[in-house]
Amino acid sequence: MSFERSIKSLARMAALLLALFSMSAMAAGDVARGADLADTCKGCHFIPNYKNAFPVYKVPKIGGQNEEYILAALKGYSSGERTHPTMTGQAATLNDQDLLDVAAYLASLGAPRTQDATGPVSDKIATCSACHGERGISPMGMYPNLAGQHHSYLEHALASYRDGTRKNPIMTGFASALSEDDIKAIVAYFSSQKGLFTPAL
Numbered sequence: 001m002s003f004e005r006s007i008k009s010l011a012r013m014a015a016l017l018l019a020l021f022s023m024s025a026m027a028a029g030d031v032a033r034g035a036d037l038a039d040t041c042k043g044c045h046f047i048p049n050y051k052n053a054f055p056v057y058k059v060p061k062i063g064g065q066n067e068e069y070i071l072a073a074l075k076g077y078s079s080g081e082r083t084h085p086t087m088t089g090q091a092a093t094l095n096d097q098d099l100l101d102v103a104a105y106l107a108s109l110g111a112p113r114t115q116d117a118t119g120p121v122s123d124k125i126a127t128c129s130a131c132h133g134e135r136g137i138s139p140m141g142m143y144p145n146l147a148g149q150h151h152s153y154l155e156h157a158l159a160s161y162r163d164g165t166r167k168n169p170i171m172t173g174f175a176s177a178l179s180e181d182d183i184k185a186i187v188a189y190f191s192s193q194k195g196l197f198t199p200a201l
């Protein structure tokens, strides 16, 4: 079996296993309470193309993002698995119920935008699709949607996995296997799909 194909079947196997592990039902969050708690998030996440000062990249779009993944990301910041000065501070002020409520509120803002036609799907992109969906809309809520995400944020995320500042056993492996050219093509592909959006204030 070729290297490409074995990576691809590995990706599919990992996707399946992870999905099985996460079958436990997610507790329901309170959307109205989450809306109040999310007031402080709006100054960054509800401003189109808002930029983070250092390092410079656009604040990720969270409209249309999966509830389960939003919750995991917030928990990542509060546990220190994921670090960012502002987000660590934001997540630290919220308890477990608050996080559930905020995630429920953000997810209630709408499903990802519908898709137009896509560009050609390379083998590399097909590897990512096992978890992130062919057009970047993940078939499973635990994986982030990538479609329509800011170009500069996707680049930043992949660079962070590669240099170890963002820790995730799965993504560190996949990101490390990419060349600079692969990254350019993959980021251009996913960021140009329709999907995620900046919620209106």
Ligand code: HEC
Residues within 6 Å of the ligand: 037, 038, 040, 041, 042, 043, 044, 045, 052, 058, 059, 060, 061, 062, 070, 071, 073, 074, 082, 083, 084, 086, 087, 090, 091, 102, 144, 156
């Ligand atoms: C000062 C600006 C700012 C504020 C305020 C802020 N965020 Fe963020 N947020 C960011 C930045 C920048 C990132 C990307 C950080 C990184 O690289 O990990 C981020 C990342 C996230 C992510 C992960 C997105 C992904 O695709 O992985 C979630 C979820 C999130 N923020 C939710 C929130 C919530 C909920 C609040 C309010 C409680 C909030 N943010 C407040 C700037 C902000």
Ligand code: HEC
Residues within 6 Å of the ligand: 011, 012, 014, 015, 060, 072, 073, 076, 124, 125, 127, 128, 129, 130, 131, 132, 142, 143, 144, 146, 154, 157, 158, 166, 167, 168, 170, 171, 174, 175, 178, 186
């Ligand atoms: C086996 C499943 C799997 C495969 C295959 C996979 N990913 Fe991921 N990806 C994940 C998971 C899980 C996360 C969330 C990790 C975390 O919490 O940091 C993630 C996160 C990401 C993020 C960060 C998104 C955000 O909003 O911060 C990017 C970018 C990404 N993946 C790109 C890729 C690319 C490009 C490929 C193909 C080369 C790929 N992934 C293949 C499971 C996968």
